[in-house]
Amino acid sequence: MVTIETPRSPRSRKGAKWEKWGWLYMRASGVVLLVLIFGHLFINLFQNGIQAITFAFVAGKWADPFWKIWDGAMLWLALIHGTNGMRTIANDYTVRLGMRKFLNVTLWVVCFALIILGTLVITTFDPCSDPSVNQIADISIHCGK
Ligand code: HEM
Incomplete structure (x- = not known):
């Protein structure tokens, strides 16, 4: 009887299964990104409107560590997610190993x-790196002097 190897089955059962972890990461980060990205769009665009997104708005938001962590998580998760997704596409479409x-x-x-x-x-x-920041009325950040 001829046995045909299952397509894409791992060559070795030993070692880290990077493809499996990559596959899981795409799903897990996708779920978290849904919350982070739509929360971000809701707060920035829907609640405040594009006109309200100024230096002062960002300064006000980043005065709170909560939004720094939110934006940092969005940055890390989306970049790794996007890069891993592009890696999958590159692997699917490239012919030459080089x-x-x-x-x-x-x-x-x-x-x-x-x-x-x-x-x-x-x-x-x-x-406070922007000298005009003290003249911005709608933020309560006091820089030096
Ligand atoms: C709204 C949140 C997001 C969700 C729920 C999500 C979900 C997913 C899932 C489940 C996959 C795997 C698809 C597969 O293996 O067939 C995927 C692939 C991918 N994602 Fe996302 N994603 C999100 C945001 C993003 C963002 C922000 C980027 C860019 C930075 C991105 C870029 C990609 C790319 C390039 C792929 C590979 C597509 C492919 O394999 O054909 N995604 N996404």
């Missing part, structure tokens, strides 16, 4: 750089 490797490395390097930059923006944000 091109596949190049695209995968590029994707993760860009993802890593954006996560570092975005995290730095959120964690080091200082509303």
